[in-house]
Amino acid sequence: MKRNTEKYRQILEAAIRVFARQGFHQSTVAQVAKSAGVADGTIYLYFKNKDDILFQFYEYKARQVFERFRRAVDEATHAVDKLRNLVRTHLSEFQNDINMAIVYQAETHQHRRTTQEIIREMSKMYRDIVTEIVEQGQREGKLRPDLTIGLVMRLINGAVNEVINAWIHAGGESDLVSMADPLVELFLGGIGKPGKGYPEEA
Amino acid sequence: MKRNTEKYRQILEAAIRVFARQGFHQSTVAQVAKSAGVADGTIYLYFKNKDDILFQFYEYKARQVFERFRRAVDEATHAVDKLRNLVRTHLSEFQNDINMAIVYQAETHQHRRTTQEIIREMSKMYRDIVTEIVEQGQREGKLRPDLTIGLVMRLINGAVNEVINAWIHAGGESDLVSMADPLVELFLGGIGKPGKGYPEEA
Amino acid sequence: MKRNTEKYRQILEAAIRVFARQGFHQSTVAQVAKSAGVADGTIYLYFKNKDDILFQFYEYKARQVFERFRRAVDEATHAVDKLRNLVRTHLSEFQNDINMAIVYQAETHQHRRTTQEIIREMSKMYRDIVTEIVEQGQREGKLRPDLTIGLVMRLINGAVNEVINAWIHAGGESDLVSMADPLVELFLGGIGKPGKGYPEEA
Amino acid sequence: MKRNTEKYRQILEAAIRVFARQGFHQSTVAQVAKSAGVADGTIYLYFKNKDDILFQFYEYKARQVFERFRRAVDEATHAVDKLRNLVRTHLSEFQNDINMAIVYQAETHQHRRTTQEIIREMSKMYRDIVTEIVEQGQREGKLRPDLTIGLVMRLINGAVNEVINAWIHAGGESDLVSMADPLVELFLGGIGKPGKGYPEEA
DNA sequence: GATGAATGAGAATTCATTCAT
DNA sequence: AATGAATGAATTCTCATTCAT
Numbered sequence: 001m002k003r004n005t006e007k008y009r010q011i012l013e014a015a016i017r018v019f020a021r022q023g024f025h026q027s028t029v030a031q032v033a034k035s036a037g038v039a040d041g042t043i044y045l046y047f048k049n050k051d052d053i054l055f056q057f058y059e060y061k062a063r064q065v066f067e068r069f070r071r072a073v074d075e076a077t078h079a080v081d082k083l084r085n086l087v088r089t090h091l092s093e094f095q096n097d098i099n100m101a102i103v104y105q106a107e108t109h110q111h112r113r114t115t116q117e118i119i120r121e122m123s124k125m126y127r128d129i130v131t132e133i134v135e136q137g138q139r140e141g142k143l144r145p146d147l148t149i150g151l152v153m154r155l156i157n158g159a160v161n162e163v164i165n166a167w168i169h170a171g172g173e174s175d176l177v178s179m180a181d182p183l184v185e186l187f188l189g190g191i192g193k194p195g196k197g198y199p200e201e202a
Numbered sequence: 203m204k205r206n207t208e209k210y211r212q213i214l215e216a217a218i219r220v221f222a223r224q225g226f227h228q229s230t231v232a233q234v235a236k237s238a239g240v241a242d243g244t245i246y247l248y249f250k251n252k253d254d255i256l257f258q259f260y261e262y263k264a265r266q267v268f269e270r271f272r273r274a275v276d277e278a279t280h281a282v283d284k285l286r287n288l289v290r291t292h293l294s295e296f297q298n299d300i301n302m303a304i305v306y307q308a309e310t311h312q313h314r315r316t317t318q319e320i321i322r323e324m325s326k327m328y329r330d331i332v333t334e335i336v337e338q339g340q341r342e343g344k345l346r347p348d349l350t351i352g353l354v355m356r357l358i359n360g361a362v363n364e365v366i367n368a369w370i371h372a373g374g375e376s377d378l379v380s381m382a383d384p385l386v387e388l389f390l391g392g393i394g395k396p397g398k399g400y401p402e403e404a
Numbered sequence: 405m406k407r408n409t410e411k412y413r414q415i416l417e418a419a420i421r422v423f424a425r426q427g428f429h430q431s432t433v434a435q436v437a438k439s440a441g442v443a444d445g446t447i448y449l450y451f452k453n454k455d456d457i458l459f460q461f462y463e464y465k466a467r468q469v470f471e472r473f474r475r476a477v478d479e480a481t482h483a484v485d486k487l488r489n490l491v492r493t494h495l496s497e498f499q500n501d502i503n504m505a506i507v508y509q510a511e512t513h514q515h516r517r518t519t520q521e522i523i524r525e526m527s528k529m530y531r532d533i534v535t536e537i538v539e540q541g542q543r544e545g546k547l548r549p550d551l552t553i554g555l556v557m558r559l560i561n562g563a564v565n566e567v568i569n570a571w572i573h574a575g576g577e578s579d580l581v582s583m584a585d586p587l588v589e590l591f592l593g594g595i596g597k598p599g600k601g602y603p604e605e606a
Numbered sequence: 607m608k609r610n611t612e613k614y615r616q617i618l619e620a621a622i623r624v625f626a627r628q629g630f631h632q633s634t635v636a637q638v639a640k641s642a643g644v645a646d647g648t649i650y651l652y653f654k655n656k657d658d659i660l661f662q663f664y665e666y667k668a669r670q671v672f673e674r675f676r677r678a679v680d681e682a683t684h685a686v687d688k689l690r691n692l693v694r695t696h697l698s699e700f701q702n703d704i705n706m707a708i709v710y711q712a713e714t715h716q717h718r719r720t721t722q723e724i725i726r727e728m729s730k731m732y733r734d735i736v737t738e739i740v741e742q743g744q745r746e747g748k749l750r751p752d753l754t755i756g757l758v759m760r761l762i763n764g765a766v767n768e769v770i771n772a773w774i775h776a777g778g779e780s781d782l783v784s785m786a787d788p789l790v791e792l793f794l795g796g797i798g799k800p801g802k803g804y805p806e807e808a
Numbered sequence: 809g810a811t812g813a814a815t816g817a818g819a820a821t822t823c824a825t826t827c828a829t
Numbered sequence: 830a831a832t833g834a835a836t837g838a839a840t841t842c843t844c845a846t847t848c849a850t
Contacts, residue, residue, distance in 0.1 A: 039811040158364025162356035190392030443832040558768040566764025594796030
């Protein structure tokens, strides 16, 4: 069960390619093997079973992505810049690897026992980042003081995910990253006309 | 292939129950039959095949829900109230039928040929509603004039979906509808502190 | 289990139609019922089960045909005329009812327990007719005295069946009966050139 | 989908055995697998599906037989000897492999889409052989000059098939090949008494 | 380590037959 | 007698997984 070998990576990438095209369930181990250029049995030298491939996808690919979110956020000083970095990185990472994006979006909502734990962990990572940004932003006086962290996280993550989904559905052609700044402005300012009672009175 | 009979409804509800618990793919027709209290073969008197059950779920259940969104929105006069009704109804419909919610959230991201068309149709319905709200809100001077409809739709739909997902993951115990107003306020006012440069200058 | 009623005949005819188009096995009882304009369950008021429909086909249709062979043969006085009548009637009966012809030719070679007995019986009828013709023909000095009855029967029946098969394969358009006299001449005279050593020396 | 392997042959032979005993339709893939001593799934490594087994039977077994007809005919110089070789080989090939004989006779009259093409092809092969024999025989002055090829082919093929069928029904015990020469004499001389008006005047 | 042939459990689906109405 | 909805046994086929080479 060697990880970090060239063949491990080769199989995992092939799997993501195949899963992206057909969905995890519609894909067969034989297809993954063929796409990876190895024999069917070889898969089992690197992965416990088919489910484990998906698990490793989260463990090895998705986790990496989330760690880059962390790093991107850390590169900024102010909360609003951190937020901008978060959204930008989120979009650019998914744009850079559309197969990863497709698999992530499609399989994350299936309540699989195998992946439940790690998905929860990544969700927590995201929440931690947003929490940090919100609290710092409030200290900096840049964000409203009455925010519910959980709700803000859902607002941000939900909207970004939805933008990614739309991009996938459209074929992944357009420039996803260019949506980052408009999105952030929307997060910050909302859709209500300023000075019209929303939401200063809240 | 009788629709609208008692047995049809009975099987469809059973299927949703089973799919919600195990996911569509992990569920067998035999399980659905057992849960519906009918013989395996009976399923095929009402549904073309297993995929057709999922299709009918969208056609018969989800479509109904989206039509209720439409009606709820139509009951309000002003754009902001329409938005509030949309979000409230969205949350309350899903809260009222958690199995429907689970199946909808889990299966909508799978790019199944069978369901693609109807999902796209519902997505369009949603976009039409948001478009109407935004345009009216702008005419009323309540919403910012520089909004990109697509982005606003993703903001709203994405955030609401994410809230629903979190609720599902938490076991569906809490009161989902109570999140409606806070969410709407967030949409309208954003998270930025008013008067701090976001986004009045835009 | 009423026979000889109008509905019995109606179902049997429908069955033959359906079996002719699709083969016995590929046909479903539901298709037969539909083609007969009755409910599925009604079939079982007239036939024990699906196999019984095929059995009744032989019992009621094919047997009738073979009895007409008998009668046609009896109408002639001389052996050669009897033979001619046999072949003519054989061809004309099958030409008159192509569905019967198709089902008979297709299903007779399947060694079904249900139909074995009656097929054997009809085979015996045929052999009796041929035996009679041959023996009479020999007494009349018109047929060679050294014939093996079994072989003659196979020659005649086999050739006639083959002609019918070819006709079916060709779509049943051409005039089958017109092959009768040429066939009989072939039976009588063979394909060898007379006086060239065949088969007088044998 | 490896052909020409030992296991391929093993499964095909087992299938023919099972089909001969029960008929193609009455046989299950599981029975074939068991009879071949392999697992059910193994069948599908060598055959596309159940129908393909029957197709391969024609492609690999029956075609071989027909090619032996060709070769046997080519070994003779004179038309009548060619005819004799054809009939002898036909009977001896079927006698040598009674299971093949049973399956061939039983399934050839079912108008299956899968096998239609190859059966037609073999039928054409047979017709070509007969045509060649007849034309050569006429040139040699040994066969009547007024023969209809199609009819002659049906006479020969039909009679031979009928002889084979009778042999199968009788349990395949008797010596089939010994019927060859009597059959050929019958073909050549017919059943009519020479000099009695059949068919010298034609 | 790598292979890929073989396995056999498991699932979808069909359809002859029954039986309450 | 007639119906046709319901049944569930039976069958084909798939595919994750194993293991001898």
